Amino acid sequence: MTVPIIHRPIEKLAVPTDGLVHYGRNPRRGDVPVIVESLKHNGQYKPIVVRAGTNEVLAGNHTLKAAREMGWDQMAATFVDVDDDEAARIVLVHNQSNDLAGYDDAxxxxxxxxxxxxxxxxxxxxxxxxxxxxxxxxxxxxxxxxxxGVPPFSVLHARGGAWAARKAAWKDVGIHSEVGRTADMVYGSPQTKYTNWYEVRNAADMRAGRRLSDREVLDECSGELVAAADWGTSIFDPVLTELMYRWFCPPYGRVLDRGPATASVGWWLPGWAGSTPAWSCAASRWLRMRTRPGWRMGRSGDAGRCAWYG
Known part of the structure; x- marks a missing residue:
C-alpha cells in the first residue's frame, strides 16, 4: 500500500476510498496513467466531489481510479446533496468545461x-x-x-472572410471591378458561352449525319442554345491581382498595368490603357487615392510609339 499524499489544507476531508462509488453513467474516458503520475509527484491538491447518500463520485472518477491503482486507502472529498438531475449536470459540466478550455500556446x-x-x-x-x-x-x-498577403500556393477562398475583408478595403478606395468593362470581353468560344453546347451540337450532328462546324450549329440551333448567366465580361478582382503580383513578380520590377492594385504592392508601373473608357475609369480611381501616375494609350505591343498622358 502506498501512503496517500494529501495536502495539509484538505487532509481533514479524507474519507476511505473503499466506500466511494464510481458514477455509473460517466461518459468521460480519462487518462489514468497521467493522473497516477500527477499523484506521485504532486499529491492530491483538490478534493473530489461526491454525492451525499449514494457516495457516487461526480467529479474525480478517474482520480479515484488512479488512487486505487496506487493502493491509497483514503482521499479528500467534498459531499453535495443533490438529486439525480443535478448529479448528472455536475458530471457533464465538469467534463465539458475542461473540453472547452484552451491554451495561450506561448x-x-x-x-x-x-x-x-x-x-x-x-x-x-x-x-x-x-x-x-x-x-x-x-x-x-x-x-x-x-x-x-497569402503564403504562395495556398488554396484560395474568394468567399472567405479574409478575402472579402481585403476586397472591401479596395472598394473603400474606389475599386469597383465592373466599372469600365464593356460586354463580351472574354474569349467568345461557343463552348464557354453556352451551357448546353455539347448536348445541342451532338444532337445536330446526329440529325445531319456528319460533323457540323461551330458556325453551322450556331446558325441552325440558335434557338436551342442557353447562354451562361455570367458569360460576357471578365470581372477584375483587385485581391487576386495583388496576390499574383506579390507571388510572381520581382520586387521593384516594372509592370504594364494601369491599376492601383499594382502600385500598392511596391512595383513601379507606367499606366497602361487600351481604350478611353478604361483610361477614364482607372484615372478616377487614382484620383480618389490622391496619386497621379503616367499613362500611355494604345496596345502594349506598340509601347514605344504611344504617347504619354498624365
Missing amino acids: ALQELLEELPDLAGTGFTDDDLNDMADGAEEAAENSSLVERF
Whole structure:
C-alpha cells in the first residue's frame, strides 16, 4: 500500500476510498496513467466531489481510479446533496468545461520551459518539441503573410472572410471591378458561352449525319442554345491581382498595368490603357487615392510609339 499524499489544507476531508462509488453513467474516458503520475509527484491538491447518500463520485472518477491503482486507502472529498438531475449536470459540466478550455500556446510553452523537468505535468518532451516547431512555423507563416498577403500556393477562398475583408478595403478606395468593362470581353468560344453546347451540337450532328462546324450549329440551333448567366465580361478582382503580383513578380520590377492594385504592392508601373473608357475609369480611381501616375494609350505591343498622358 502506498501512503496517500494529501495536502495539509484538505487532509481533514479524507474519507476511505473503499466506500466511494464510481458514477455509473460517466461518459468521460480519462487518462489514468497521467493522473497516477500527477499523484506521485504532486499529491492530491483538490478534493473530489461526491454525492451525499449514494457516495457516487461526480467529479474525480478517474482520480479515484488512479488512487486505487496506487493502493491509497483514503482521499479528500467534498459531499453535495443533490438529486439525480443535478448529479448528472455536475458530471457533464465538469467534463465539458475542461473540453472547452484552451491554451495561450506561448504562455504554456514558456511555463513548461521554466521547469527543470516535465514530471507530473501531463506533458512530455515530445509535446514541448512540437510546441517549439509550431511556434517556428507560425512565425514563418506570419512572415509569409506580411510579404505575400497569402503564403504562395495556398488554396484560395474568394468567399472567405479574409478575402472579402481585403476586397472591401479596395472598394473603400474606389475599386469597383465592373466599372469600365464593356460586354463580351472574354474569349467568345461557343463552348464557354453556352451551357448546353455539347448536348445541342451532338444532337445536330446526329440529325445531319456528319460533323457540323461551330458556325453551322450556331446558325441552325440558335434557338436551342442557353447562354451562361455570367458569360460576357471578365470581372477584375483587385485581391487576386495583388496576390499574383506579390507571388510572381520581382520586387521593384516594372509592370504594364494601369491599376492601383499594382502600385500598392511596391512595383513601379507606367499606366497602361487600351481604350478611353478604361483610361477614364482607372484615372478616377487614382484620383480618389490622391496619386497621379503616367499613362500611355494604345496596345502594349506598340509601347514605344504611344504617347504619354498624365
